[in-house]
Each structure stands twice: as structure tokens, then as C-alpha cells.
Amino acid sequence: MERTILLVDDEANILSALTRLLRPAGYNILRAGSGKEGLEVLAQHEVGVIVSDQRMPEMTGVEFLHKAHELYPDTVRIVLSGYTDLNSVTDAINHGAIYKFLTKPWEDNLLRANIEEAFQRYEMKQENYRLNHELEKRVEEKTLEVTRNLKTLQVSQEILESLPVAVIGIDGDGYIALANSMAHHLLDRGEDRPLLGESAREMIPDQLLGCSGDAIVTMPDGVRFHCWQTTMGRLSQSNGIVLAFAPQQQIEQANHDA
Incomplete structure (x- = not known):
């Protein structure tokens, strides 16, 4: 200078x-x-x-x-x-x-x-002045990043809630970290006892929790569910599993309508 x-x-x-x-x-x-x-x-x-x-x-x-x-x-x-x-x-x-x-x-x-x-x-x-300007610029960029991530999260949440299948995320300690509305509906869990934070073993039937890959399981009442289970960690640092399921009759009806 x-x-x-x-x-x-x-x-x-x-x-x-x-x-x-x-x-x-x-x-x-x-x-x-x-x-x-x-x-x-x-x-x-x-x-x-x-x-x-x-x-x-x-x-x-x-x-x-x-x-x-x-x-x-x-x-x-x-x-x-x-x-x-x-x-x-x-x-x-x-x-x-x-x-x-x-x-x-x-x-x-x-x-x-x-x-x-x-x-x-x-x-x-x-x-x-230069350092303050750089700091303000970084704060502005970080704020924009957080805002974008929040919007993305909101969109993802809306998509998750609109899915016609139940989706449950279970962390590495065996607790439910995510559950959409369909999961609450199919497991007959109302607002009195939400799934989030609960032990997966206590809230999810063994037939569904033991589902491996892509399979069809039969519940004690005779209702059959098509379920999918995948391990988390491929695209993130998350440790746990994602379980998705829907009544087999619903899947067959959808295939028929298609």
C-alpha cells in the first residue's frame, strides 16, 4: 500500500x-x-x-x-x-x-x-475495516447458506409427509429419529404418543423391524406389508437405518391402476 x-x-x-x-x-x-x-x-x-x-x-x-x-x-x-x-x-x-x-x-x-x-x-x-468487511461477508454467506438449507429441509419435510408409504429413520442407538404421518397412521400411533425419540423395538412390530432389504411380511392379524430397509451412511455421516413400508394391498392396487 x-x-x-x-x-x-x-x-x-x-x-x-x-x-x-x-x-x-x-x-x-x-x-x-x-x-x-x-x-x-x-x-x-x-x-x-x-x-x-x-x-x-x-x-x-x-x-x-x-x-x-x-x-x-x-x-x-x-x-x-x-x-x-x-x-x-x-x-x-x-x-x-x-x-x-x-x-x-x-x-x-x-x-x-x-x-x-x-x-x-x-x-x-x-x-x-478490511477484516470487518470480510467478516460481514462471511456472515452474510453463512446466513444465505443456512437459509437455503432451511428451505431445502422444509421442502424435504413436505415431500416426506406427502408420501403414501410410511418412512421411519432409526439412529445407531435404536431410537426413532424420523417418522412421517403415514408411519404414525399405519402403526396406529396418534398424537398421544409420537414416535420420535422412542425406542424402535418398543414402537415397531418385530416383523417390520426385522425386514431385510425388499420384502413382504405378514403381521399377526394377517395383514401383509411390503417393506424396504436400507442402511444410512452412504451419502452422509448418519449411522442407522431407514425403514419404509406400506400395505401390500395398497401396492398391488397401485400397480393395477398403473
Whole structure:
């Protein structure tokens, strides 16, 4: 990232001296002879650090930096002046318009160190913006993913409930994790005792629970069921079985109608 600094002073020799001092650091140095000109430069360039004189005609350094703070709050603003109007400077510092106040004549190493620190402060703020933006983007993407998954789950649930056959999912511990309406109907389980969470051995007849693959079983009352049983885990990390069944008479009638 290129480091751009704006120097504002109504004395050309001061601007030249500051430029000579800072050029070896590799900064992109912009210059302005007044606060008004400084605002024009800021409107055309992305500036990280501003160093401004205080005593300038038409607009003081504090007034200029107040405007810069309002328009470009991310900039780091420094007053460099030989005059100490403490009330104005202190007020500007308290309101966030000025980061630091340095005096003329300056000490070269101290000025360079303060400007380096100002750029580090500016770049840290930009990095925080970038990280926050990435975080917001990831949260948005995750929210969209959750929303899509929820819609898919709702559609899957609706399809499951509309099937003309009973479907029961049994987890690896032998408990019922899924059961559609037809399963409750065929097993004669009403709302008083839902199947979910119950032991499969207690709720499902042995003839159906012992169904292997694709088979036809006969219940104690003589009713025959066509049943299908498959093992979960081929398309997911689930551990258990899926049991589907329907009265054989219903299957035969469907085949006949077809």
C-alpha cells in the first residue's frame, strides 16, 4: 500500500524542507499552501496522514483539520507549528480533529518517528475495516447458506409427509429419529404418543423391524406389508437405518391402476 502524506503550510521553504526530510522514506508527498488548497487536494487523492501548520491566512490549521476530520475521518492529522495557541489545539485534540501537536523548529528523527507512527495507525484502521468487511461477508454467506438449507429441509419435510408409504429413520442407538404421518397412521400411533425419540423395538412390530432389504411380511392379524430397509451412511455421516413400508394391498392396487 502506497503511503500518501499531505503537507500544508503557507511558507514554501517549510514545505520544501519537509519534503526533503520525508522523501527518503518513500512517501508519496502532496503539498498545499493553504487550508483551502489542502481540501482541494484531499478531494482528489486518498491521503493517510496530514501535517499542517497552525498559523495560516484565511483558515488556521485547526480549522482546516476540523474540516478534514469531518470529510475524511480516517486520515491521521498532525499540527506542526511554531505558535502554541493551546486553547484551539487542545480543543481540536479533544474532539478528535488532531492526533498530535508538534512544534517548530522540529527535531528530524522525532518528526520522522511520529509520522511513521501515524501511518501505522492509519494502516491498522484500514486493516480493521478490511477484516470487518470480510467478516460481514462471511456472515452474510453463512446466513444465505443456512437459509437455503432451511428451505431445502422444509421442502424435504413436505415431500416426506406427502408420501403414501410410511418412512421411519432409526439412529445407531435404536431410537426413532424420523417418522412421517403415514408411519404414525399405519402403526396406529396418534398424537398421544409420537414416535420420535422412542425406542424402535418398543414402537415397531418385530416383523417390520426385522425386514431385510425388499420384502413382504405378514403381521399377526394377517395383514401383509411390503417393506424396504436400507442402511444410512452412504451419502452422509448418519449411522442407522431407514425403514419404509406400506400395505401390500395398497401396492398391488397401485400397480393395477398403473
